[in-house]
Amino acid sequence: MPVPSVPLGSEPSVVPPRRRRRKEARPGEILDAALEVFSAKGFSAARPDEIAALAGISKGTLYLYFPSKEELFKAMVRQTVLPNVGEMERWAAAFDGSATEMFQGLLARIARLFSTHRVGRMPKIIISEATAFPELAQFWIGEVVERAFAVMRSILDRGVAAGEFTPVRAEAVIVLFSPMLMLALWNQSIGPAVGRPLDPEMIAAEAARFLLDGIRVREEAR
Amino acid sequence: MPVPSVPLGSEPSVVPPRRRRRKEARPGEILDAALEVFSAKGFSAARPDEIAALAGISKGTLYLYFPSKEELFKAMVRQTVLPNVGEMERWAAAFDGSATEMFQGLLARIARLFSTHRVGRMPKIIISEATAFPELAQFWIGEVVERAFAVMRSILDRGVAAGEFTPVRAEAVIVLFSPMLMLALWNQSIGPAVGRPLDPEMIAAEAARFLLDGIRVREEAR
DNA sequence: CGAATTAATGACTAACCAGTCAGTAAGTTG
């Protein structure tokens, strides 16, 4: 019996030979595995052998597609992050509503993205590795931070123009993002280690409330 | 000339022999060097040889004082962090003023601490290593996060009691800390790699403004 | 079907590194 028989009732697909040639599918699978392992262990502790095994290939094959561990790491960051930035920009460009609603919507969107998609793991990775890979940090600033800040600025400008918002200085925009970043960092490192995850929706809602109106009681009397 | 002469005008201290016996001073010096190297490279990439060299001793001596790299790491975290938490608690207990002033004061204090003292490097280290050292994350939660949250809660309670603040749910307290944590993380990883440090005082002031009153314009009209 | 092409493999190597320990010398005691 050289070829194992396919069990009755299973998919009519072919039984996979030990070594399949799948040049097109490999890079994506490798990058998926790399995200998994890099985000769990950090750059130095992640082993190419483990990434390869998770992708269902040998280490030699991994090095056929990526010239080094470092290049693999950078490619993984690009593939994970860039599509999501573009999508956020399109959402912002098409948004129809008040600046307040848009601000709340942006935070809620980021919270949902971080909790459902693996981009949520990127802030932790970038912060951990920025010192060792300044080049990566520069890429991150240019391709992610700048573009996210631009989206936030467009919301603020809309709000100021409509008389909804007070002006906000450019250097302080990061403060408006900080609760969502904290959420991602917490849920990807300290939270799981301690069994106390944060609820993304609740954090987004509370952050929007604080940042829009603050925790002080409104002065009713003049 | 077996003993090199001390140059005129220099300190009247003895010329250090190659091997000095300084049992009392070593642990502290080693922990300082460890903070330096661990915060620059992360746990896995930091080499005991390098830490020892920075502390002015050999690797063998390092292992005389700490049984392993991991124990050295934990001792370094404890020594760096604990004294500062206690000081913050004493400040809070002695504070005399409105809740608003206390909130602003706390953020300003944290900003100053992070920019002048090496505790500013701890958030990055903890977040990076929490997955690999769950035990460390638990220590951090219990000894730092809980106590910092308690200080913040005391401010919020004072504010609510005085009619200054609206009530804030316990799970959302982290949002009030997030700008200061973001500041520390940025200035210890992405910022330097990209030549764009954040100004701590400005971030503290803007964060306090946003969190107290929000970015929305106050409704003058009823 | 047989030859040619190339995707995939995994044993190998060169380098690295945490931790050890036999030996050295600084300091102490009688």
Add this chain to the structure above:
DNA sequence: CAACTTACTGACTGGTTAGTCATTAATTCG
């Protein structure tokens, strides 16, 4: 000053790992 104690050293070991390459086998083409 001699005998002793102990802080300190650094060459070494055992284990690990990033990256290589000769070999194998899946696929294509004539």
